[in-house]
Amino acid sequence: MSLQAKELSKAHHQAGNRIAVLEGLSLDVKSGETVAIVGKSGSGKSTLLSLLGGLDHPDAGEVWLAGEKLTGLGETALARMRARRMGIIFQQFQLVQTLTALENVMLPAEILGDKDVRAQAEKLLASVGLTSRQHHFPNQLSGGEQQRVAIARALAGSPQVLLADEPTGNLDVETGLYVMDMLFALAREKGTSLVLVTHDPEMARRCSRVLRLEKGSLQA
């Protein structure tokens, strides 16, 4: 089981100019491996993550997940694939505001049609230390708590890959460290691959591999 990117290219068009973001990028993430992607602002880290998660389509190249080719799949098929195999963590937490913490965590499994989702969600919330906050809405939680809910949600469907985009970007240092400890521990515990986009060298160093994104391609 691995996440593979082959010869990925992506460009943005701005005021009639083509700005190349990724050019012939390739990446192979093994099962259970943690990979940090670092790079300057605007280097294309988030673009790479969105292509790996099937959130956007590359101009050229292919993405493969567990032997299944994502490139070329329709939106509905991509959505199902994400629900089954991926968890995504965002810098801005991105919780559904009209769902409680517990319901946010239950959501991915319910999308897959699982029946007994509540007990699993409660367990996950307990694992991120939020049992007492499970019936709170996102706007009733602190930033750190919201990100912990987001991590629990990302792990709810037992994904094979976790994609995390600057997960501590909106948190203070202490909370950020606590949240990352939790993320790494849970990923390790579940044997989930982790692709972490970060600016923080300390965070990056905790991954088994660090790749720098420069001029549209990855360098070790």
Added chain:
Amino acid sequence: MNKFLWLRREWQRYRASHLLITATLVLGLGGVFLIERLKDAFLSSVRGQERELLSSDLSLGARRPLKETEVEQFQKATQDSVLQSYRVIDMSSMLYAPGGEAARLVEVRVVEPGFPFYGSLMTSEGPLRLTADHPLFTENCLWLHDEAARLFDVKVGDELRLGEGTFRHCGTVQKDSTQGFRGFALAPRIYLGRSRLVDTQLVGEGTIASHALHLKLRPEANKDLTTDWKDALLKEFDDPAIRIQRPSDTSEQTARSGKLFGDYLQLASLVALILAVVGTFYLFRTLVHRRLKDVAILRALGVAPGEARQLLLMPLITDFLVAIPLAGIFSAVLFPVVTGVLDQLFGTQLPATGFPWSVWPAMPLIFILVMAILMPSVEEAVRVPVMALLQDQERVGMVPWRQAGLWGLLGLVSLSGLAIWAAHSWKIGGLFVAGLLLATLTLAGFTLLARWLGEKVLRRSGHISGVFGLMGGLVIRRLLRRPMTTLLTVIALGLGSVLISLLGHLELSIGQEFSLESQDRPALFMFDIQDDQTEKFKAFLSESKIPLQALSPMVRGKLVSVNEEAFRKDKQEAMFQTREEENESRFRQRMMNFSWSSRLNPSETMVEGVDFAEASVPEGEVAVSLEKRFAQRLSLELNDRLTFEVLGVPLIGRVVNIRTVKWTSFRPNFFIIFAPGVLEDAPKSWLAAVGQMPAEQKAQLQNNVSRQFPNISSVDVGQLVSRLMELFTRLKKALQLMALFAFLVGVVVVGAMAQDQVLRRQNEVMLEKTLGISPWRVTLMVLGEFLGLAFVAFTLGGLAGAGLAAVLTVVVFEGNVIWSASLLLSITLGGMILVSIPLLLMAKKIFTWRPAGLLQQP
């Protein structure tokens, strides 16, 4: 800080939001302006025709023959200025079709040469010139209004009988400038020369007819003097039976009816305005929330709260000011469309008018209403916790409840002021606001209760996808957990459907009330029966085996004082007079009809006091019964001592009971009924009602009564009812037009809200796609959410309208309540189809938003 630069930047950056706010205000204000335009046009049309309506410069009239002394006094006061004069008599009578087989009620106008001084009676050959040698005066001729000619199916030359006289139909009047809006009279008009009146033998003692002497003043005479003459003469006569009319008085009655109707239209337009203000509140609040960070930065940089308020309000005030002229243009564009419909309904031709300046008194109230509704949002922004916001925590400031309450109160006061301005009535305006408050509180209560109950159920549920599946579960959570959006949407859509359902159900209930073929309802209502004819009349009916349902005496007189306090009050001229004040003032000037009876008739129910038989009144007084609403209108109560005057003879009455009357029974009914024993000797005429019979027999009876008793007029109750229904339907259609406008404004407001909501939910939509919900299901969820809300709003609104109609039917019309499932269903379905249009336009956007956007946010 350069405020104009700020304003310009604000418009540049949030152009779409400001355009939406301005457009919403234009819709709301446009409705109010449009109705004011219509009222202005109506009044200017009536005022432009007032001299033609009266046909002269001044008239002296009464519903009895004028006394010589009165005529002399009138002529003495005006003699130096008078150029010409003529007399006019108006009365109702039966007219026989050719062959004398069918008789129908007509309004007979008896005129003298020279009529009319102003205006014209237009025929297909041109205007009638009624000189002394005109066939109307020299031959046995009648001129019929085209409606009468159609009713009798006669052509020129056919013979008709009026009273005891036989006449020829000599011509058809197609347009009569002395008649107000056609279609409102209960019988068509015919013209008869005064010199031929004697042939009809119609005018006798006891016949109800209006007699008037009209004057044409010399061109050089000062027309303003007519007001002084009128005041002086009315004081001199001191008789409520006497009416002195200037052209402006003639237009008053027509203008009053038009204004009353216009006021109801204006109330319907106020609903549209309120919906627009709700929409503006929503859009403005959204805009303020988008600007919270800017405000926090400015506050952090040292901008004082007052300045921050100004910066937020300035663009809104600009939007409001821009909306005013645009609403003027909008109403001008709509005006020909609406007058086209009204012209078809009422046969009027309303002239185009300029900007409706009469709306200005309402503008400050509208402005205060808008400000009162929006200020809490401004306060939330100004009181924003600056540091929290700069740390990307979206929070608004708390507005103290007392301040929020004050804004709410100010909004309520301005809304009440607007309603009273629109209705010209404390009562109707107050009821309107109370109804709106009740509807809003009910909807709010329903929303909060649904949220509370829903939340309880959701907490217990093991997962999101309960009975309604995952999509349903998510949609229900959104609806319950965004109560403000839910409530505003329900109100915006619900209020318009309340109006449409109310009017539709009222029509059904009133229609059923009128169309009931009740055995108790008379077939014919007869009047002008002379005192000495009653026995002969009864014998005639008995011989013909016709059931006489009622035969009631009618005596005319006046109420002089109540508990020794003068009843008649001098008319006060005021800048703003409410309808209640106008009505009371008019009532106090009027002659009244009295009757006597020993017991209540089947259409009457005593609600207070005791029967005449059980009542004991002081010596020299007579027991009196009052109709409930009449008593309420004039603040009369049980045990009040009333002094009446009948032909100069004083009568003291004591109120011993109050009764309700079912007016739709069409029996002879009176506001004031005396116990037997005092009115019997007064000059009187009689009213009669005869029971149901086959149509053929009814027509035959009308003809026979007219032949045997030419002075007796009869009204076919069935025809009267259908005429009333026709009038009601026309009025209802015009009101429905306005209700539809309010409904459409609600839909537009919800369209704008939905658009805004969808944009605000872009993240949510992208997140759901990221988490694995397919794009079409995400799109369906957003559509389902708004359509679900629309369903609830239209259904609740429809039910609330039906409920209101039921209350009005029972309380005001005392009829039976009707619920129409098909009407409710059409409101809900029609509304949902309308709401789906803007939603479907947004569906593509929702479908195509790429979830990658979530990762590209700063």
